Amino acid sequence: MPATLADMLQRLDNVRLTGQRVMGTETGTVPAGHYIDPAHWQREQEAIFHQWPVIAAHSSELGVGSALPFDALGAPIVLTRSGDGRARAFFNVCRHRGMALISAEGPEPAKAKPCRSLVCPYHGWAYELDGRLRHRLHAETFDGIDPATLNLVELPYDEASGLIFVKRSPGAAFSAAAFLQGLDTHLQWLGLADMKVFRKVDRVYEANWKLTVDAFLEAYHIRVLHRDTIYPFFADAHTVNMHAGPHQDSLVARRTAFEAFETPRDRYALCKLATPTQLLFPNTFLIWHPDYVSLIGMFSPAPNKVRWVHTMLIPPDRTGDDWREHWEKTFRLIEETVFQREDIATAVAIQRGLSSGANVCMHAGRLETEVLRFHRGIDAAIEGTLVPAVG
Numbered sequence: 081m082p083a084t085l086a087d088m089l090q091r092l093d094n095v096r097l098t099g100q101r102v103m104g105t106e107t108g109t110v111p112a113g114h115y116i117d118p119a120h121w122q123r124e125q126e127a128i129f130h131q132w133p134v135i136a137a138h139s140s141e142l143g144v145g146s147a148l149p150f151d152a153l154g155a156p157i158v159l160t161r162s163g164d165g166r167a168r169a170f171f172n173v174c175r176h177r178g179m180a181l182i183s184a185e186g187p188e189p190a191k192a193k194p195c196r197s198l199v200c201p202y203h204g205w206a207y208e209l210d211g212r213l214r215h216r217l218h219a220e221t222f223d224g225i226d227p228a229t230l231n232l233v234e235l236p237y238d239e240a241s242g243l244i245f246v247k248r249s250p251g252a253a254f255s256a257a258a259f260l261q262g263l264d265t266h267l268q269w270l271g272l273a274d275m276k277v278f279r280k281v282d283r284v285y286e287a288n289w290k291l292t293v294d295a296f297l298e299a300y301h302i303r304v305l306h307r308d309t310i311y312p313f314f315a316d317a318h319t320v321n322m323h324a325g326p327h328q329d330s331l332v333a334r335r336t337a338f339e340a341f342e343t344p345r346d347r348y349a350l351c352k353l354a355t356p357t358q359l360l361f362p363n364t365f366l367i368w369h370p371d372y373v374s375l376i377g378m379f380s381p382a383p384n385k386v387r388w389v390h391t392m393l394i395p396p397d398r399t400g401d402d403w404r405e406h407w408e409k410t411f412r413l414i415e416e417t418v419f420q421r422e423d424i425a426t427a428v429a430i431q432r433g434l435s436s437g438a439n440v441c442m443h444a445g446r447l448e449t450e451v452l453r454f455h456r457g458i459d460a461a462i463e464g465t466l467v468p469a470v471g
Contacts, residue, residue, distance in 0.1 A: 081344075082265040084322055085329075089343065091320040092331050092354060096338050102320050104449025109441040112434045114455065115288040121383035127462045128362050129153055129380060133238070133245040133259050133470065135364045138375055138391055140276050141192055142167055142244065147209065148192040149184035152282075152379040152387055153248040157235065158182055158198065162209035169237035169246040170211050174200040175230040181207070189282040189389070198232075207232050240264050242273030243360075255471030261325040263358060270347050270356065272366070275373055275393035279411050282389045287427035289363060289380040290458070292388065295423045296357065296365050296376075297454055299332050300447040305426060309418050314355075317447050325469055326361035326457045328450060361457060371395065372407070374414065384431055388424065390415055 081089075095102060114120055136150045136159060148159040149172055156172035158181060172180050179202040184190050197214050198207045206215040211232035216222060236247040240256035241264045247254070257264050267273075295301065299319045302311050318333035331354035344350040348371070356368040367374040372394045379387035392411050394403075433439070444451050460466035 082262075082269055084262060085266050085269065086343075088320050088322050088329065088331050089350075089353075092318075092333060092337060093341050095318050095320065095333060096341055101318055101447065103446040104452075105446070106449065106452075107443070107445050108449075108452045109443055110452070110455045111441050112439055114458075115290060115431065115434050115442075116383060118383050121288075121380065123462045124380065124458065125154070127464070128458070130248050132362055132461070132468050133236070133247050133254055133256065134362070135243050135360060135375075135377060136169070136246045137244045138275065138277060138393060139167070139239060139242045139244060139273060140393075141391075143192060143194070145196065145209070146192040146194050147182050147198060149180075149182050149190045150246070151184045152377065152389060153246075154381065155248050156180055156184070157246060157248070159192075159237075159244060159246070160198070160209040160211075164210075166210075167237065167239045167244050168210060169235040169244075170232040171235065173233065174202065174205055175213070175232065176200065176203055176205050176216075179203075189280040241267035242275065243267075252470075254468070258469050258471035260360070261327060261469055263324045263327050263329060263360070266329055266356070266358070267366070270350075270368060271395075272373065272393075274396050276396050276399050278372070278392045278394045278399075278407050279415075280389070280391045281415060282387070284381060284385050284387050285424050285428055286384060287386050287424070287431040288384060289378045289386040290455070291427035291430055292378045292386050292424065293359070293363065293365075293454060294451050295427060296367070297328075297359065297450040298448045300445070302332075305422050306418060309413075309422065321450060323453075326461075326466060328359040328361075328453075330357045330359075330450075331355070332357055359454070361454075362461070369410075369414070371398070372410065384435070386427070388419075390419065 142148050142159055142161045144161050150157045158172040159169050161167050179200050181198040181200055204217045208214050211234055213227050213230045236251050236254050238245050238256035245256045299317045302314050303316050313334055315333040315335055320331050322329045333354050337353040351368055351370045358366040363378045365376045375391040377389040381387050
């Protein structure tokens with residue numbers, strides 16, 4: 081177990097022994113305009129979603145010899161994994177006339193498609209999965225155009241701990257491990273890279289993206305909002321946190337942590353005591369339930385909309401047909417009940433409330449200081465005083 085995670089466990093045990101909640105030292109507010117102002121939303125887009133590495137997929141979604149469209153950042157992107165095993169990212173744009181090479185549209189979340197090359201459905205131009213131009217129909221008619229200048233436009237990308245990161249704007253390469261600032265050791269110990277996708281949802285709701293982020297940054301609401309679903313399993317607002325640059329790792333105490341506390345030897349034992357929850361700034365959460373993981377991306381297509389992408393990841397030894405009924409039931413409980421009917425429905429209601437003009441700000445108490453820290457990180461990124469650590 082990484083020393084930083086062991087330290088969090090020791091602090092959680094101290095919570096058990098003392099019964100005292102870990103709280104911040106200050107209260108604060110967040111301006112209502114940060115959730116409803118189109119100008120503020122545009123600044124977020126330009127400073128954060130156009131510039132910061134963002135998680136596009138779990139590694140298991142992209143097999144060797146496949147391509148996966150990704151458009152949640154407001155630009156057409158395609159992820160590929162060629163025969164050398166490397167994941168890459170490109171604009172999903174043919175260099176001939178700008179046509180999409182692989183469709184991201186449809187009622188279901190996009191899935192990787194097996195392919196030997198990317199072929200434009202307009203005129204048949206083809207590209208290798210490493211982005212090189214492979215074929216032009218009637219190439220002899222393109223006099224004076226150097227084919228070497230017609231490779232796909234590559235985007236900065238990297239892969240670490242089972243996560244594929246991409247930046248929306250072309251630029252210098254980056255290190256995903258450096259970006260995680262030590263949290264990769266936690267994810268490796270938890271076994272994230274070995275997990276497999278069971279189900280994925282990709283939906284848009286009428287709420288600012290930060291409202292859903294806020295909900296996962298404090299345990300203060302669990303006792304009331306989740307009274308009949310998950311609160312029976314959790315202690316009341318007992319959480320310990322660790323910061324890694326703008327990212328955060330938390331252990332949200334379960335009731336069993338106050339009954340018998342033994343140092344866990346593996347992920348399953350840890351998740352009986354607490355729910356590890358990582359915020360990978362700016363917009364991704366990992367929530368480690370007792371036997372599976374929720375990977376949640378919260379994207380921002382408009383000031384009053386959140387694109388919610390929830391991927392349920394399950395252990396590799398529990399992917400057989402005999403487990404399917406269990407996972408189907410589990411997914412319905414967490415996604416359709418806890419997330420949709422409680423967390424997301426609350427965010428939608430808050431969006432309406434803020435849009436009414438009744439409140440000029442949101443208030444946060446000492447059990448909600450991580451919400452304040454997150455918003456300060458957003459403000460700092462917009463101001464240019466917080467930049468991603470990329471190696």
